[in-house]
Amino acid sequence: MKAKPIEIHDLTVSFQKKPVLYGVDLEVEEGSLVGIIGPNGAGKSTLIKTIMNMITPNGGYVKIFGGNQKNGIKRIGYVPQRESVDWDFPVTVMDVILMGRYAHTRWFRKIGKSDRQVAQACLEQVDMTAFADRQIGNLSGGQQQRVFLARALAQDSSIYLMDEPFAGVDAVTEKTIISILKNMKKEGKTVVIVHHDLATAKEYFDHLLLLNMRKVAYGPINQVFTHELLQKTYGGKLTVFSEIASRAAKQPEIENKMQRSEN
Amino acid sequence: MFWKTEKTLGFPRSLGIVTASIAFSTNLQAKQIDWNKAESFFERTSRFWQMQDQSVQIVVLGSILIGISCGLIGSYVVTRRLSLFGDTLSHAVLPGIAIGFIWSQSKDNPALLIGAIIAGFLGVTCLTLLQKYTPIRQDSALGIVLSGFYAIGICLLTRIQKMEFGNQSGLESFLFGQASALSINDIWGIGITLAGIGLFVLATHKELLISGFDPSFARSIGIHTMLLQYGLWILLAFCIITSLQVIGVILASALLIIPAATASLLVKRMNAYLFLASLLGGIAGLSGTFLSFLGQGLPTGPLIVLVSTFLFLLVLGFRPKTGIFTHWNFSRTHSMRIKAENTLKALYHILESQNFEKTSITSQDLMQRVGIGRGDCDREVDLLIRMNLATQRSTKDSSKLPGQSLITLTPQGWEYACKIVRNHRLWELYLTNEAKYASDHVHEDAEKIEHVLGDQTIRQLERILSNPREDPHGKLIPSLDDIEHGGIKNKHAAEEGFRYSNPT
Structure with missing residues (x-):
């Protein structure tokens, strides 16, 4: 059997003794377009960042294509939240997109002509050719998001993780992004997206992960996008669970258990 | 941070x-x-x-x-x-x-x-x-x-x-x-x-x-x-x-x-x-x-x-562009231009109120029209003279008050004045006809817009409004033709050798 692009087993992550993710299992099929849905503070971004090895989990593991996470993340194109970078940095749009190509070049090697052509093509795909020489600070929010997307495209990865790519963009940009995502899927790439808009989730994705500290449900959209499951994700039942979990985590024996699982 | x-x-x-x-x-x-x-x-x-x-x-x-x-x-x-x-x-x-x-x-x-x-x-x-x-x-x-x-x-x-x-x-x-x-x-x-x-x-x-x-x-x-x-x-x-x-x-x-x-x-x-x-x-x-x-x-x-x-x-x-001095200099010249344009417009209005029968304007008329004192008036006329848009000579006529002067527009000044009035009136017309503004609301807006309308926008406005002749207040919009071939001046000033004649 072919290894899954992303495999997560019993993943627990906490910030300052407060659990954010608790025992999450997940296996993403190759070529699926997955939306991660859940209320604020449900751990959606944390899950993505843990997969990208930016956060060290307290327990559990992540495998990329059945192998080691640290090597695996080089096969992932990551699109962070727009606010996470310094937009005053002295780089142009083209510079940022070429950064996506650096993943394919080694130290001391220069960016070649073919890399520039790829970057140009990516820029065209997101409809930003006219802005190639613009300093990134002089772009609107939607344009900045397109730049990020073009950089991910230039990376030409097998898996893409995107943290709220639709946040604060206008309708035109949202359409551009979604058509690019569908293209990626056609090419057999696996795309995982943190999303916050329930209304559009059903038409955008083919798989859905409902997350609220725990995995509430994961599966094809028509099986998961049900009133009952959404209620369970956003509704009151789980708030009790999260309260108890954070209270319990402050008690010594559970903390010890967490530390043990870390070792 | x-x-x-x-x-x-x-x-x-x-x-x-x-x-x-x-x-x-x-x-x-x-x-x-x-x-x-x-x-x-x-x-x-x-x-x-x-x-x-x-x-x-x-x-x-x-x-x-x-x-x-x-x-x-x-x-x-x-x-x-x-x-x-x-x-x-x-x-x-x-x-x-x-x-x-x-x-x-x-x-x-x-x-x-x-x-x-x-x-x-x-x-x-x-x-x-x-x-x-x-x-x-x-x-x-x-x-x-x-x-x-x-x-x-x-x-x-x-x-x-x-x-x-x-x-x-x-x-x-x-x-x-x-x-x-x-x-x-x-x-x-x-x-x-x-x-x-x-x-x-x-x-x-x-x-x-x-x-x-x-x-x-x-x-x-x-x-x-x-x-x-x-x-x-x-x-x-x-x-x-x-x-x-x-x-x-x-x-x-x-x-x-x-x-x-x-x-x-x-x-x-x-x-x-x-x-x-x-x-x-x-x-x-x-x-x-x-x-x-x-x-x-x-x-x-x-x-x-x-x-x-x-x-x-x-x-x-x-x-360039955002420097403090660069910006200051730009806004200074910009505000000077607006001042000159406003004076030109006032001069045009005076000429218009006299049915374009006279060629020059007394400083008294200008002061009354704009509502300014002698000092301000002299300064604004000086600005026009420096920009080569007008000339000034003192009156010999003893019936006028002492210190009075006659202001005459140069051909460039005349063209410029027509252009500004035209911008103003076209914009007013556009606001009333297309944007459905009430006609008593449009003047204030046009006062600002007239200074920033470019030639291209003006052509566009003309096309939209199909070359209008009159503004919402029933006044003549000096058309490009009038400006370039001296339409207004020919009509009114042929007999007295109007000074605004074109060299051609």
Whole structure:
């Protein structure tokens, strides 16, 4: 059997003794377009960042294509939240997109002509050719998001993780992004997206992960996008669970258990 | 965030220190290259630029090299918002230098360098520990480490001056800098540091670029961001330590920050940024040394910093588009243009109210029409005359009040006046017809818009409104045809040889 692009087993992550993710299992099929849905503070971004090895989990593991996470993340194109970078940095749009190509070049090697052509093509795909020489600070929010997307495209990865790519963009940009995502899927790439808009989730994705500290449900959209499951994700039942979990985590024996699982 | 604090807090502080250093320097004696009272200003200038003295050569070379390395490494400090970090590091090395001196009992000894490196390393460690294990924010942590280490350094220096070997130590040159004491060995140190920085930047340019812009992305494509950061820190430490001899502990960070901050105002790409920052640093080094060579009691280090502050202010004022002076100049000429246009319009209205029967307007009419006094009126007419839009002559007619004058529009002025009135009326018409404004609401808006409508917009308005002849108030819109072929003037002024006739 072919290894899954992303495999997560019993993943627990906490910030300052407060659990954010608790025992999450997940296996993403190759070529699926997955939306991660859940209320604020449900751990959606944390899950993505843990997969990208930016956060060290307290327990559990992540495998990329059945192998080691640290090597695996080089096969992932990551699109962070727009606010996470310094937009005053002295780089142009083209510079940022070429950064996506650096993943394919080694130290001391220069960016070649073919890399520039790829970057140009990516820029065209997101409809930003006219802005190639613009300093990134002089772009609107939607344009900045397109730049990020073009950089991910230039990376030409097998898996893409995107943290709220639709946040604060206008309708035109949202359409551009979604058509690019569908293209990626056609090419057999696996795309995982943190999303916050329930209304559009059903038409955008083919798989859905409902997350609220725990995995509430994961599966094809028509099986998961049900009133009952959404209620369970956003509704009151789980708030009790999260309260108890954070209270319990402050008690010594559970903390010890967490530390043990870390070792 | 750091950059912001630096903007509000760093420059006034730096300036204060510079002033203090200059004031102090008289006590600290021999701050500059040997001084000959008999020499004139020009002799001294030419002696400097000929650079035959070895001492001059060394100081100039040292200052330029330091300027370049500080500019290079400073570009990374500023773009990564580490300005306060650089300041902290430069203060933190002081106790190391003092201990190195006590150990070796001499000023020219590698022990001082080793001490400085160890102290700098300890400072960074303290900082990291504070951030990792306490809830203290980064800026406070930097402040604590900076002042703590600096205080230790000052205590040690004071002790040293009480010791028997410490009297002529000249250690305070590390506080304020003493360029004239630079030796060949120092130049080697400075040169090697610059070479190290250059090699590091060349070898890891793209990695530094990515990790500076988006560290988490950099890590995800396998760039060792921490390794790069440590590399930068070590080079930063070396850069600071080698420049202490010239600039001094207190001002060392200024040369890191100011040239790079100046570059940030001008360029949008990292390569240009690096180039410009090091160029500005080098220029500041050279000019600062030159200025300090010109007079007695002029310390090199603070002058280098002052030159680079001056360059910063220059760029801030005169850079294209957004410079303060550029902007001020633009809005000044802009408001002058609007003033002239309004006067022209008033003149047109007066002519129009007289059915274009007269060729000139009395200043009395203009004053009444606009509702201004004699002084304002004269000023506005002067403006038109200077712009070659009108001429003025005093009246000989005794029936008029004394001091009255007649204002006559030149052909250009006439054309301009028609154009402005036309803009105004077209816009009014557009607002009432297309945007459904009430006709008594449109005047205010058109008063502003008339000055910014371009030729192209006017053509477009004409097309939309299908070449109208009258505005919403029933007044004639002087058409392009009227302006170019003198339609209005032909109608009214043929018999009296109207002055606005076209040369053709």
